[in-house]
Amino acid sequence: MVGIASFGGYVPRLRLERKACVEANAWFNPALRAYAKGERSMANWDEDSLTMAVAAARDVPGIERSAELSAAFVASTTMPFADRQNAGVLATALNLDESLSTLDVTGSQRCATSGLIQALHGLAPGNGRTLFVASEQRRTKAASPLELLAGDGAAALVLSREEIIAEFVGSYQLAADFVDHYRSAQDTFDYSWEERWIRDEGYLQIVPRAIKTLLERLEVPASRIGHFILPSPFPKLAQRIAKTVGIPENAAADNLDGMIGDTGAAHSLLLLAYVLGQARPEEYILVAGFGQGCDALLFRTTERLAGFSPRRGIKGYLERRRPESNYNRFLAFRNLVEREKGIRAEADIRAPLSTLYRNRRMAMALVGGQCRRCGTPQFPKGHVCVDPKCGALDSQEDYCFAGRTARIQSWTADRLTYSPDPPTYFGMVVFEQGGRLMADFTDVDASAIRVGMSVDMVFRVKHYDELRHFPKYFWKAAPDAASDSTGQKN
C-alpha cells in the first residue's frame, strides 16, 4: 500500500478584496464586476512560490527533522528559477539531508497531479518517504479576470508505504493538447482563449472521460465518492461534472474561490490538503487536475487520518487572515507599476554565490551552533563559544533555530530604510532555549506588536536583487498575534 502519510498547507495572510480591484478597473472592463465577490489570497512582497512551498512543507509536523525523507519534489509553473533547481532550494531551507532525490515538476496547470502520480508510483520498497510540494503565485495582468480569479498558496504531502492516512487507490491520465491558455518561454503572462469554449469543449468533455475511465478500471462506483476535487475558474462546474458522472453532488469540494481563489498548479493539492483536514476515515477522495488533458487520482482515507493534524492546515491559514483593500499595494508587490522608490533603493546589495554556498545552512536554513561544552545555542555559529563563562574553541554542532519558540525583546517600525512595504519592522528576538537574533519581521499587525510577543521564524525573501533578478532568502520573525505578552497561546 502506498499513499499519503501526512500533509500541510499554506495560504498567505493577505487577502485582496476583489471589490477593490474591480472598483479600480471596471471603468476599463465593466465585465469584471461579475468577479467582485469575496477575496483572493495575496502573497506578501517577500513571498514567492518557493517561500510558500517551504511554508507548506513546514506545516507538516516534524518535517524539518525528518530523517525518513529520500525525495523532495516541487510542482509549480511559477517558481522563481527557470534554471536552478527549486526543489534543491526547498530542501536546503528545510535543512534536509543532502542524500536526497530532488526534482522540479512544471510545464502545465496539472503538473502537480501528474507529478504526484509519478511520485506515488516511484515509492520503492526500502526507500524513504517523499515530500511532494505544490505552490503557485500566478503572474496576472492588471485588469484581467485572472487577476481576480487567481490566488496564491501551496500544499505539501508526505508520501509513504507505511503509516498512511490516505491510501492511493489508483490514477488515470489523459493527454489532450487542448490549449485553453499558454505562456510561452518568453512571456510573463498567460494568453487565453474564450471561456465558453474552455468550459464546454475542455472541462465538460475531457474531465468526465478521465473520471469515468478511472472509476471503471478501479471498479469503484461513482456514488461512493465522498469528496470530489476539481479546480476550475467556473462556478459550480465541479457539481455539474459530478452529476454527469454519477458522483453525489454534495461530494464536490468547496474550491475556496471566495476566500483564496485558484492557486493554479497548486490548487488540486491545496484542496486535497483542505479536504483531508475535514474528511473522515474510510472515505474515497477523487482528485482531478486539468491542463492539456486531465489527471484523476483516487484516494481512500484510513483510520490513521483521525490521529493526524497539520500544524495549522489550510483551515488554520484561512483564519490567519488580513484583508487588504488597497489594490495599489497589490500592483506594487507584483511590480505591475513603475514606482518611485527613492535613491536609497539604488543600493546594490548582491549575494556572492560562493559566499552563499559556503554559508547556505546559516542563510537558508537558519542553522547556528550549539556548544558541546556548555550547551549554549548561538547564531551565527562561531569558532569561539559566545558564553563568556565558556569560550570553548570550535566546539559547536549545527543547531537549527527554525521552528523554535522566540519572543520579541525590542522592536521598531523603521520608516527610513528602504522597504517595498514600509515601515520595516525588525527587532531582537530571543529564543526560549537559547540564542537570539536581530531579525526582520514580516506579516506584522501594527496595532498588536509589543515586547514579549512570541514569533514564528519563517523563510522569506530578504532582498530582491533587481539588477540580477535574484531573490536573496533568509528567515524573518512573524509575530504571533494569538499570543499574549507572556508568549502563551490564547
Place this chain on the structure above:
Amino acid sequence: MARGIKDKVVILGMGCSRFGERWDCNAEDLVVEAAEECFADAGVGREQIDAAWFSTAIEEQHVGKSGVPLAFTLRLPFIPVTRVENFCASGTEAFRGAVYAVAAGAADLALAVGVEKLKDTGYGGLPQRSRGPLNDMYWANASAPGAFAQLATAYQAKHGLEMEVLKRAMAQVSVKSHENGSRNPKAHLRNRIDIDTVLRAPVIAEPLGLYDCCGVSDGAAAAIVTRPEIARELGKKDLVTVKALQLSVSNGFEASFNSWDGSHFVTNRTAARRAYEEAGIRDPRAEISMLEAHDCFSITELVTLEDLRLSEEGHAWRDILDGFYNAQGKIPCQIDGGLKCFGHPIGASGLRMLYEMYLQLLGRAAERQLPDPRLGLTHNLGGFPHQNVVSVAIIGRLGA
C-alpha cells in the same frame, strides 16, 4: 590594570570646521579648515608633525581609502599617516593613535584629523550601503534610527515606564541640545525648539521622531598632541591633558547570548569603568564637570547617562526633565549642541567633542562658557546597540 595615560599627553592645539550642509566644500576643504585652525592654535607648522592619524568612516562617499588623502591635502612631508575607521567612533580612534604615539615616545608631535563629507548622497540620513556580503545575508534591514529605537522599546519595557513619559524625556534631550546649539556659530542646527514640536514631528523609527535624530553633516576636526614638557617649551601655560582614553568593543555577547536586555550599552559600562579607574574618578556624578555624549539619537544619550553612572539606572529620564544636564544644570551635556545640533560628520565627531571640552577647559567657549569646568568627558559610540564600539575619553586641566 596597565599604568594608563593620565597626564602623559597634552592637547597642544585643536581646530574644527563649521559643520553643516557644506554644499560648496569637498572633504579636503573641510580638512584644511579644521587643520589650519589647529596648527595656528598649537603654534606649530606642518613640517613639525612626526606622525598623523586620519579618521573617516564612509570613505566611499568622499576621500576613498588610506592615509594618502590627508597627506595629499596637507602636503605632509612623507610622514607616517594611518587611516582609521571604527564606525561612528572613528574620530576618537584618530585621537587615540596620536595620543599613544606621543605617550610611547614614538612621536613628539602627533596630528589627528577626522572628516566626513556626507551630503553627497542625494538624500537625507546616512547612506544605504552594503554591510559586507555575509552580513547582508542575515542582518536586519535596519537604518541607524531603527537600530537605536530598539533601546527605547527595551528600556520602556524593562523599567515599566509609560511611553509618553519616556518620549517626553527624550524630547527634552533634544530641546536642551537645540538651546545649546543656538549659541554655537559652528553648529549645523542653530534653531531653538520646544517639547511639543519634538513630540509632533514625523516618526522616523518608532518611537523616534525627526527631532530625536541627530543631524547628518559635513565637517572636520583636528588635534595636535604632545608631551607636557614639549608644550611648556613651546610656551604653553594652561595645559589640558588626557586623563583617560578607553575603548570597548562588542564581541557578540549582546547580539548572540541571552543575557543582555537591550536597554543599555554593555560597552558603555565597560569603557566608563575603565576610564574612571584610569583617571582616578570615584564618583563621576560629583567629579565630572561636563560631557559630550554620543547623542546620535535622544534615547542613546538618555541610556548613556545611566551607563556612565551620572544618573542612576532607570532615573535618567527624571534628571533630564529636572534640567540636571542643561547648560545651567549640575553636569551640562552637549554644551556645544552635540551630534544633535553641532552635527555628525562621522569621522570628525569624536574630535569635535574633544574640541568643545578643550575650549571649555581653557575658558575659550565664548557664550557657551561654563564656570570653572575641571574635567570633561567625551563618549563616542559607533555601530548598533547590540554590536558597537564605544570610546570614553576624559580630559582636564593638568593638576585637576
